[in-house]
Amino acid sequence: MFDLTPSEKVNLKTIADTDTKNLSRRAMIILMTEAGQKPENIAAEVDLTVRVVKRWQREFAKQRMAIFPAYQETQILDESGSQVAEVADRTVEAEVAQAIPVSVKKGTPQEQLTEPVVETQSVASGEVLTSIGELIETKRKKAKDVTKKAKKKKAKKEKIISLSSQVKMGLEPTDSMAEAGRKVLAFHFEYMLNHEPGTRLGEDIEELHDMRVATRRMRAAFQVFGDSYTKKSALPLLKGLKKTGRALGPVRDLDVFIEKLHHYQATIAESEQAKLKPLLDMLQTQRDKARQTMMDHLDSRDYRRFKKLFGKFVITAGMGAKPVKLGDNPEPDQLRHVGPMLIYDTYAEVRAYETVLDGAPISTLHQLRITCKRLRYTLECLEEVLGPEAGRVIAETKIMQDHLGDLNDAEVAAGIINKFLKGFAAQQEQLPLEEQQSPEQIEAYLRAKQNERHELLVSFSAAWDRFNRREFRKMLAQSVSVL
Known part of the structure; x- marks a missing residue:
């Protein structure tokens, strides 16, 4: 724990939301450390090694915000006092309140629901989620240049990002499997809804990634x-x-392809970069078509019905x-009784593949990846009731999955580039x-792949x-x- 000042927190959240990957990761390391996360969990989240995470933790302890070379501390108060800050705080609180599902606001009747809304804490306990996440503000203008009216207008556009590592699903070892599953589903359903606006906007490809992951x-x-759950209740949701x-999926896959191609393009001579444009144009055309298909789905009546049905399911204890x-x-039904069997x-x-890995084709390794992902997601579903070693087990499973x-x-x-080159010729x-x-450069990229x-x-x-x-195996x- 670093005991961050309010000013440091605001600026770290701003840096974490920038497009500069290295600085963003660095800020996330500090924020997650402040939240009590272990280095292993942080490393998995920001896709760095544990050694690098610990190094930046040490450097921040010594230098504080000086570890960000381009850092200029954003002043929260204007020159005349704290009024602007107070207005900003109230506006953000109102924005967060709007983002919190109606059903978890104390005293709100269920009859008032017009869209599906969810609790991310235990339905049985009635605990209320008091914060959608810690990262709630991005790229603020200097307060002295922002009037009260402008601050309110800007707040409507500010991004609310859930930091799942700081929000709990509320699992208990004695939960029934049905109600434990409901908590997990509620958590990720809210996460999906939280990233739908950004996915629709299309300015940040990570919004779509987060929605797809959910x-x-x-x-x-x-x-x-x-x-x-009964088939009648589960099948429509699935x-x-x-x-x-x-x-x-197709939009996200093309986003990744295009991003990697841009990274490669930046490594070659500037005079040669335009030679990759035909491939980039083809990928962008495919992405535009895939995005239109995605938007048609998100705007469809079927999708609205799905959200309404799913929302009702996750807030109704015992349903289905x-x-x-x-x-x-x-019969065994508590999480502590069934969980170990599910994990093992x-x-x-996953272990079954060790009998066929010698000289295995890529298609087999692809199936192993899917199975590793299933193991990781199973562990993540149950992590709250597992021992502290679970974080490292998940991190190492992710390393295997990422490889x-x-x-x-x-x-x-x-395969895509090969097919493109034939048509291009x-x-x-x-x-x-x-x-x-x-x-030439497209062929060079093919060789690189x-x-x-x-x-x-x-x-x-x-x-x-x-x-x-x-x-x-020992850690697992x-x-x-x-349990």
Whole structure:
């Protein structure tokens, strides 16, 4: 804990929301440390090593905000006093209050609901979520240049970002599987809704990423808890999740492809960068079409009905739950009784691949990636009731998953570029020689993807050996043993 000042908190939140990746990560490290997160969890969240996280923790303890080279402290108070700050605080509080689901505002009748709204705390306990997240303001103008009226207008546009590491789902070991699942689903459903406006706006590709991840985690939650619900109640929800995921997925995949291509483009000579434009134009055209399909889905009546149904499901205790046999011969239904089996069943599915990995084709490794992701999501669903080792287990599972994900991305990219080059060559043959464009840099990018694929295949064995070591199994067992 750093005991951050109010000024430091505001400025760290602003830096965390910038487009400068290194500085943004650095700010997130400090904010998550202040929130009591372990270095292992922080490393997994910001996609850095634990060593780097600890280094920036030490540097901040010594230098405070000086670790941000371009940092200029934003003054919160205007020269005449604190009135602007107070207005800003009230405006942000009102904005947060609007973002908090109606059903969790104390004293609000259920009959007033017009859109699905959710509790992210225990439904049974009636605890109220008091904050959507810590990161609630971005890029403020200097207070001395902002009038009270302008401050209110700006607040309407400010972004509210949930920091899931600081908000709890409210799981208890004695929860029934149905109600534990409801809490998990409520948490990620709210997260999805929170990132829908940014996804629609389309200015920050990470908004779409976060919304898509939320849909995936809800589907994973149904894999963990789905047997506790009737098919009649669960199938419509799963159908809506799959439709939404299929609408979001192609746009996100193209975002990643385009972003990686831009990064590569920046590494070559400026005079050569334009030679990648035909490939970029093709990808952008595909993305525009995929985005229109996505927007059609988000604007559809089916999607609105899905949100309404899902919202009702996650705030209604007992809804859709299968009856549980109690009495002298009860069936296991509490989280502490069923959770260990769910974790080890999924882990067994991952371990089963060790019998076929020698010389395995990329298609097999792709299936292993999906299974690793399922293990990670299962652990994340239950992390609140697991031991402290769970954070590191999740982080190491993510490392394995990311290695396989990068391999799959390189394989898919190589296939797309190959197909593009064939069409590009045929297209160029129809043009006069002086108008034809060189495929040189596109071919070079194809070779780069092929080299990346080769390197990831060669290094996979070492990555697997690290993941599949005895220490990992020990940490997993320790994290489960508390149940």
